Amino acid sequence: MQIKLINLSLPFSLYWWDPVESNNMCPKTKKELLSNSTMAEPKDELPAVIVLGRPSVLNFYGDQFSSKFRLLKPWESSLPLDQFISTHAQTVQAMFCSGTTCVTPSLLRQLPSLRVIVTTSAGLNHMDLDECRRLGISVANAGTVFSEDVADFAVGLLIDVLRKISVANRFVKNGLWPLHEDYPLASKVGGRKVGIVGLGSIGLEVAKRLEAFGCIISYQSRKKKPVVYSFYPDVHELATKCNVLVICCALTDETHHLINKKGQIAGAGLDVFENEPNVPEELFSLDNVVLSQHVAFFTEDSFRDLYELMSGNLEAFFLNKPLLSPVLDD
């Protein structure tokens, strides 16, 4: 059996955030917030938020964030990071960070006034949640903002690998078509047995799309879900039953190196890597491997939604309202 592997293991949580509901709610909340005295004060009186890990959403919505919060950005300071943090240690209550920020007990000790952490990642593998809980620090994440985009990308990678689209693109752009070089037959998408590792919000969106192509869906998950797809508690058994595996589980101690060795792999589409931005160079020359730089979530739409959710969480915190996408059971 030849397995094809689609790895989109963007770690994600199982907490639900309904974008429709939030869209309906946000404008009102925002108006309310803007009329609030805290928010309407001069810029240096805006609520302070320390920003770590330089979230890329700031490249696109930096001005909007800065109109609502006084962002404390270590990369704009001449101070070393530790000193920058200690300057604000006694006052700063809110942290805004990305998935590259390791939220360790020692970092938390440096910020004794911290009450909330808002992370742009769906995954939480970079945070010591137990320590946050112990210290009474609330956490909000990206929820399911990225799920549809990541699922779209997963299906795009799957079609690309099976139908050799990137290979064809290179073939034509290198001017090889008129040379009548031999070109291999591809694999049909429909009828393929696809195993989804991790049937969270992303896995469910992947399944919904691939059903429309006539794929036969199975899944592995910690628990059986109320769906019609075949359930395999063991990932190895799932692999033996499938032609294609789509990896969309959260990165945890249990899933670390879950997929390690699987006989001969016919092809792979990989968006997430262990030591980003470094990718094993032996993959670069392989026609049957399609690579991307952890951009399965990287759309204008996702970033707009992410901006709304992240700023909404921070605003909610400063207004003593419930977070929009809480991760811990507060």
Added chain:
Amino acid sequence: MQIKLINLSLPFSLYWWDPVESNNMCPKTKKELLSNSTMAEPKDELPAVIVLGRPSVLNFYGDQFSSKFRLLKPWESSLPLDQFISTHAQTVQAMFCSGTTCVTPSLLRQLPSLRVIVTTSAGLNHMDLDECRRLGISVANAGTVFSEDVADFAVGLLIDVLRKISVANRFVKNGLWPLHEDYPLASKVGGRKVGIVGLGSIGLEVAKRLEAFGCIISYQSRKKKPVVYSFYPDVHELATKCNVLVICCALTDETHHLINKKGQIAGAGLDVFENEPNVPEELFSLDNVVLSQHVAFFTEDSFRDLYELMSGNLEAFFLNKPLLSPVLDD
């Protein structure tokens, strides 16, 4: 408005061939055929079929075809084509050809005994059907054998163009990720308004798949169809209402150069070209253009089905049975 264009204008006919039904039927028919005296005779007594245009299915199923038919292949002869044809002119009743064979009145005059033409293409733009009808020559084509594969490829191209998968693949494989180069945000697939030009069997399969991504489907067609999608009789009106156009109409006098100029195009995925295998070289350097060499149908599964259908049509002809995928109203 920025339009994205997916061109898969693999010409196809509207005649229906049900692969499931045919799969159920074929084994019986084949056994019947093999037990038939005509088919069981020595190889040089097998029914003769002239092969023009060198159908690529022979690269994969050549032996199987040759076990059933005496294939007359001009490319294996030292005679010039015209002379080769005239050698067989008085006897050959069946032609097997590809979409690159121009079936003109003059070619038909060279083969006065011809009674059937079986073409591996879905499209019929290469054949003078009126002349075939006038001469009482039956025609069979690839029917809808390719529809699912072509639709899969169309959706693959669409995701690739919107989500920049080929661009990302090149970016990573060229080792640019660690350089932290700027990378543009992509467009979400869901919520996009997709206009399908030509809602035949391929267009319907494309629509079914894109619905699962949350796209909003409209279409242009000669006639309104019994579907829920919005119908626009005029392709220009469709274009003004949509973000993406997917071209899957047959090539006819009416559709020739149908899409010619559309303001600024944000990106394009193109599988079919006017002067194949030549592609305008100015497209080669464009990141927002994904190209492939007319391979939307090029899968193991399609070719297996195509072999079954093509040999089934030829067998049916020699047994005086109805063709499996007739094109003319016989």
